[in-house]
Amino acid sequence: MLTxxxxxxxxTGLAHSYLGxxxxxxxxxxxxNLPKLFGGTDFTTGTLRxxxxxxxxVWWGISAIVLLASGQNLDTASVLRVFSIVALVSGLLPLYFTGGRHLSWIIFFTVGALLWLGSFRMA
Known part of the structure; x- marks a missing residue:
């Protein structure tokens, strides 16, 4: 059932990205008529994308957590590692789509690193 x-x-995540x-x-x-931010629409389209x-x-991360729960391998360290990976990959998106101009990548990478390091304290 959980699987x-x-x-x-x-x-659903796959369909959301492809169809969207x-x-x-x-x-x-x-x-x-898209807003022109930082001199054009590139930043706007990159941010929206x-x-x-x-x-x-995020849906894939939730899917991984549910999959871990289905195999009864759900411990705190595993949850932190899954969310760490989600945060780190999330940081790649603004780097790629906005060329790093959307500064959320700094927060995503910081959160990802902190979660990853914190997961070893829970193991």
Missing amino acids: IAALLLFL ERYILIRLFKRD FVWHLLTL
């Missing part, structure tokens, strides 16, 4: 729930969460990119974001970015895909990463 099916984890799989559904993972697939194909049917929502691309069409949205063709509009000529990374935030859209960030939700997919």
Whole structure:
């Protein structure tokens, strides 16, 4: 039951990213009235794109936690490591999509590192 729930969460994230990119974001970015931040619309589109895909990463992280729970391998250190990986990968999104101009990557990397290091204190 939990494995099916984890799989559904993972697939939902996959569908969210693919379908959102194909049917929502691309069409949205063709509009000529997007806010021009930092001199153009590149920052705006990059921010919208990374935030859209960030939700997919969060669903995948929840899926991993549910999968760990299904195998009864859910301990505090494992939960912290999963969320650490989610935070670290989340930090890559603003670096890639905004060229690092959206400074959330600093927070994501810091949180990811702190969670990873903290997980060893729980093991």
